[in-house]
Amino acid sequence: MIPTKISQLCALGYEAITGAAIVFSVSFIFVAILGNSPEGSVRYLLALIIVLSLQVYYSWCWVKKGQSLAQRAWGLRLQQVDNAALTIHQSVMRLWLAAILNISMISVFFLLFSKQNQFAHDIFMKCRIVRNSDR
Numbered sequence: 001m002i003p004t005k006i007s008q009l010c011a012l013g014y015e016a017i018t019g020a021a022i023v024f025s026v027s028f029i030f031v032a033i034l035g036n037s038p039e040g041s042v043r044y045l046l047a048l049i050i051v052l053s054l055q056v057y058y059s060w061c062w063v064k065k066g067q068s069l070a071q072r073a074w075g076l077r078l079q080q081v082d083n084a085a086l087t088i089h090q091s092v093m094r095l096w097l098a099a100i101l102n103i104s105m106i107s108v109f110f111l112l113f114s115k116q117n118q119f120a121h122d123i124f125m126k127c128r129i130v131r132n133s134d135r
Contacts, residue, residue: 008111
């Protein structure tokens with residue numbers, strides 16, 4: 001079943017809050033261990049750890065369960081167009097493509113004018129968001 005545009009946009013907003021929580025949590029733990037604000041090359045290490053933490057979270061959610069916390073809250077599930085679960089490669093590429101296309105608002109505008117109610121990054125990655133049948 002095709003989800004509504006409103007539910008997908010709300011889930012996207014929830015994803016932003018979840019992502020921010022992960023960034024703040026990882027940063028807090030990193031600074032608590034080091035005891036000060038990262039400077040120089042340590043700052044790049046923190047950035048790498050943040051990116052890896054986000055990637056691990058979303059890849060694990062999408063590959064194992066088909067839904068992140070935000071998607072679960074809005075009754076949505078991510079799957080390939082043939083109804084199979086995403087692969088690790090797809091989840092990695094989808095996160096990067098989604099970040100670029102959502103920050104630039106391309107995917108959001110694509111969703112608003114799409115008849116299939118799909119984001120641009122999902123169409124490019126041959127996956128789709130559907131209503132969760134468990135609800």
